[in-house]
Amino acid sequence: MQNKLLLILLDGVPHRNWRRLFGNLEGWVQSGEARVWTHRAVLPSISASCYASIHTGVSPQIHGCTGNGNVFRLAQPDIFSQVRAANGVTGAVAHSFWSEFFNRHPFDYVRDIEYDEPASDTINHGRFHSMTGYGRDNQMTPSDIDLFATLTNLCLRFGLNYGLLHSCTLDSMGHRFFHDSTQMDHACFVMDEMLAPFIPKWRAAGYEVIVTADHGQDARGHHGGRDPLQQDAALYYFGAADGPPEDTVIDQLQLAPTILSRLGAPIPDTMLAPPFLG
Numbered sequence: 001m002q003n004k005l006l007l008i009l010l011d012g013v014p015h016r017n018w019r020r021l022f023g024n025l026e027g028w029v030q031s032g033e034a035r036v037w038t039h040r041a042v043l044p045s046i047s048a049s050c051y052a053s054i055h056t057g058v059s060p061q062i063h064g065c066t067g068n069g070n071v072f073r074l075a076q077p078d079i080f081s082q083v084r085a086a087n088g089v090t091g092a093v094a095h096s097f098w099s100e101f102f103n104r105h106p107f108d109y110v111r112d113i114e115y116d117e118p119a120s121d122t123i124n125h126g127r128f129h130s131m132t133g134y135g136r137d138n139q140m141t142p143s144d145i146d147l148f149a150t151l152t153n154l155c156l157r158f159g160l161n162y163g164l165l166h167s168c169t170l171d172s173m174g175h176r177f178f179h180d181s182t183q184m185d186h187a188c189f190v191m192d193e194m195l196a197p198f199i200p201k202w203r204a205a206g207y208e209v210i211v212t213a214d215h216g217q218d219a220r221g222h223h224g225g226r227d228p229l230q231q232d233a234a235l236y237y238f239g240a241a242d243g244p245p246e247d248t249v250i251d252q253l254q255l256a257p258t259i260l261s262r263l264g265a266p267i268p269d270t271m272l273a274p275p276f277l278g
Contacts (some may be wrong), residue, residue: 001083001087001088001089001263001264002265003161003181003208003262003263003267004160004161004162004205004206004208004238004263005161005162005163005207005208005209005210005239005259005262005263006012006151006155006160006162006163006164006190006202006208006210007054007162007163007164007210007215007259008136008165008167008195008206008209008210008211008212009054009094009164009165009166009167009212009213010167010169010191010195010211010212010213011047011121011166011167011168011169011170011171011172011213011214011215012168012170012171012172012174012175012213012214012215012216012217012219012223013170013171013174013179013188013212013213013216013217013233013234014097014215014216014218014230014232014233015228015229015232015233015234016040016180017030017081017179017184017188017228018115018133018213018233018234018236019036019234020255021188021189021192022044022188022191022234023073023189023192023221024192024193024194024196024199025192025195025196025211025236027238028039028078028104028199028238029238031075032113033238034236034237034238034277035236035237035243035246036234036236036237036246037140037234037235037237037244037246037249037250037276038207038232038233038234038235038248038249038250039114039213039215039232039233039234039235039246039249039250039252040231040232040249040250040251041053041175041214041215041227041230041231041232041252042059042060042086042231042241043059043060043065043226043231044060044066044103044224044228045116045223045224045226045231046066046067046068046212046214046215046223046224047068047097047168047171047215048065048067048068048070048071048101049066049067049096050067050098050214050215050252051095051098051101051166051214052065052074052254053057053252054061054214054252054255054256055078055079055080055102055256056074056076056100056270056271057253057254057255057257057270057271058076058102058253058255058270058271058272059239061277062076062133063271064103065075066223067074068097071097071100072100072101072105073100073101073102073103073105074102076268076270077113077268077270077271078101078102078122078256079162079164079256079260079265080122080123080162080260081102081121082260082265082266082267082268083120083161083260083263083265084120084122084124084267085121085265085266086264086265088123088161088162088263088264088265089118089124089125089158089159089160089161089162089163089165090122090123090124090160090161090163090165091123091124091125091126091151091154091155091158091160091162092122092123092125092126092128092163092164092166092201093127093147093150093151093154093163093164093165093166094126094127094128094164094165094166095128095131095166095168096113096129096130096131096132097208097256098123098128098166099112099126101130102122102123103115103120103122103123103126103202104146104219104275105126106132109130109258112126112128112150113127113128113129113130114126114226116158120236124158124160125154125158125160127150127154128159129142130147131168131172136170136175136176136243139168140172141167143170144194144195145192145194146163146195147165147167147193148198149198151163151165151198152187152201152202154207154219155202156264157182157246160261161263162263163207166214167191169187169191170187170188170191170213171183173187173219174217175217175221176219176221177221178204178217178219178220178221179217179218179219179221179254180219180230186245189208195211195253199211199238201267203238204265208237208238208239208255208262209233209236209237209238209239210235210259211235211236211238212233212234212235212236212237212254212255213233213234214233215230215231215233216228216229216230216232216233217229217230218230228241232249233255237251239262239277241262241277241278242277242278243276243277243278244276251273252271252277253272254273254274254276255272256271256273257271257274257275258275259278260275261275262275262277
């Protein structure tokens with residue numbers, strides 16, 4: 001496998017705050033170096049359900065993850081397994097739910113927090129954080145610049161074909177402060193500033209890059225339902241592929257087959273949604 005792609009998921013950011021507050025990403029859209037669309041989450045628009053759907057390309061009603069309290073090893077083919085089937089190298093820097101969904105369940109703090117398993121048929125190089133103890137008064141989130149640097153380290157050391165990065169910072173802060181607040185204005189500004197220097201590095205290393213969220217968050221800091229603030233995020237794409245008109249709404253189930261098509265990996269019969277990139 002020669003092609004390379006990174007998926008950057010910034011958890012829980014509503015569409016309007018992407019377009020309003022991420023000046024670096026919007027600057028690349030303005031200059032023509034990136035394209036942007038609306039990305040609509042599955043229902044329920046709960047984090048774990050969305051994680052599972054993003055990577056399997058099937059709805060929660062099929063994969064069975066109905067929320068954060070119902071996490072298990074998924075049965076369907078996923079991005080990691082399909083890239084491995086095409087002899088690609090995979091990596092993830094993410095919340096421990098991703099390890100449980102796509103590698104091993106339950107999560108073992110010692111065994112699974114950091115591993116390098118070249119023979120794995122899913123995730124070869126994993127760096128996970130559990131956020132144990134998370135709550136309103138103690139966010140338990142790593143610094144995002146550390147996460148971006150860790151993903152870059154994996155790319156340089158192991159030549160990842162596909163890499164996932166998932167950050168919970170903005171979702172966690174949104175639940176605490178709600179997205180229409182000075183605290184969230186600043187948090188989105190800082191995230192945009194931390195992310196920006198890495199995108200040119202990844203592009204120079206030959207990666208296509210997708211930046212998006214798993215879901216949005218409404219004015220009361222909630223998500224899970226059908227409200228557009230809860231379901232809709234922006235999706236930014238850095239790469240040479242053709243895409244649909246800017247007013248197109250990307251179904252979350254299109255992400256997995258799109259990523260596999262860009263990497264040249266086989267798309268399983270379970271992924272029925274069409275790719276949105278040519």
